Amino acid sequence: MNRKSFDDGLVANRILWDARARAHGTGPNDLFYDVDSFLAGRQTLYPIELELAGEVAGRDVLHLQCHFGMDTLNWARLGARVTGVDFSPAAIARARELAKRAELTAEFIEADTQNLPADLAGRFDLVIATYGVLCWIADLDAWMRGAAMALRPGGRLVLVDLHPMFQTLASYEPLVADWPYGGGEPQREAVTGTYADPNLPMEKQEVVQYPHSVGEIVTATARAGLVVDRLSEHTEAQFDGRRILPQGPDGLYRFPFSDTHLPILYSLRAVSPQTRAQ
Numbered sequence: 149m150n151r152k153s154f155d156d157g158l159v160a161n162r163i164l165w166d167a168r169a170r171a172h173g174t175g176p177n178d179l180f181y182d183v184d185s186f187l188a189g190r191q192t193l194y195p196i197e198l199e200l201a202g203e204v205a206g207r208d209v210l211h212l213q214c215h216f217g218m219d220t221l222n223w224a225r226l227g228a229r230v231t232g233v234d235f236s237p238a239a240i241a242r243a244r245e246l247a248k249r250a251e252l253t254a255e256f257i258e259a260d261t262q263n264l265p266a267d268l269a270g271r272f273d274l275v276i277a278t279y280g281v282l283c284w285i286a287d288l289d290a291w292m293r294g295a296a297m298a299l300r301p302g303g304r305l306v307l308v309d310l311h312p313m314f315q316t317l318a319s320y321e322p323l324v325a326d327w328p329y330g331g332g333e334p335q336r337e338a339v340t341g342t343y344a345d346p347n348l349p350m351e352k353q354e355v356v357q358y359p360h361s362v363g364e365i366v367t368a369t370a371r372a373g374l375v376v377d378r379l380s381e382h383t384e385a386q387f388d389g390r391r392i393l394p395q396g397p398d399g400l401y402r403f404p405f406s407d408t409h410l411p412i413l414y415s416l417r418a419v420s421p422q423t424r425a426q
């Protein structure tokens with residue numbers, strides 16, 4: 149992909165995320181973000197990332213693509229020293245304001261996660277990114293190099309995201325796929341509305357997303373010098389990232405397939421080696 153196409157994608161996507169960062173958690177129907185209950189102490193993190201991260205108290209945590217900071221601040225509630233990064237100035241402004249309201253300490257930095265500031269190098273025990281992350285990333289290698297750069301030797305990357313196969317689907321019933329499985333080719337689309345609250349009025353916005361397969365994600369992790377110690381594919385989740393799945397009586401979402409289920413999330417944990425290969 150040439151530089152102009154890369155930059156055009158960043159500009160378009162930032163407009164969308166600025167608008168979403170201003171709107172999310174502000175409407176009466178936005179139970180997805182529900183800022184009031186967060187301020188009252190609700191833990192917004194899910195068991196998958198909590199289990200993979202392990203004990204975070206006293207650890208330095210970098211949260212990539214932190215949006216308006218609710219999850220970042222929940223890592224702080226668990227005792228971590230947190231830094232959140234997002235490329236949306238509106239998200240960073242709201243995250244700083246939310247930290248004040250929640251009376252929690254956090255640093256928030258405006259940056260493209262494909263080009264992280266060099267002064268983050270080697271500062272973190274844990275780099276975390278969750279739910280709706282890599283589909284916005286044109287240069288997967290640059291993203292992984294940034295995550296690896298920010299880790300201390302022995303530090304860990306925890307990435308939890310929608311499964312690339314699930315992302316190919318436009319609808320579950322009838323089963324329709326409208327996205328490539330991986331390859332990274334830019335996918336242009338006009339987006340109206342937002343996943344957090346279908347009733348929020350949002351202007352139509354052209355955006356660019358990038359499909360990356362599980363193989364491409366793991367390969368980029370290895371190319372960045374990280375060692376994968378866990379890759380899991382999850383067949384149930386507390387939310388439906390595409391709003392197309394049936395919800396079970398237990399409240400969980402699954403993608404039924406014959407008499408079994410297909411994965412809707414994946415999680416990856418990778419370790420920064422104690423000594424870096426040259």
Ligand SMILES: C[S@@+](CC[C@H](N)C(=O)[O-])C[C@H]1O[C@@H](n2cnc3c(N)ncnc32)[C@H](O)[C@@H]1O
Nearest residue numbers: 165213215219234235236259260261278280284
């Ligand atoms: C679906 S949200 C992530 C949700 C997040 N886990 C949360 O706590 O709500 C995706 C985020 O990625 C950010 N983003 C997209 N592309 C980015 C980039 N190139 N660099 C930094 N942030 C980016 C958006 O601004 C948005 O906040």
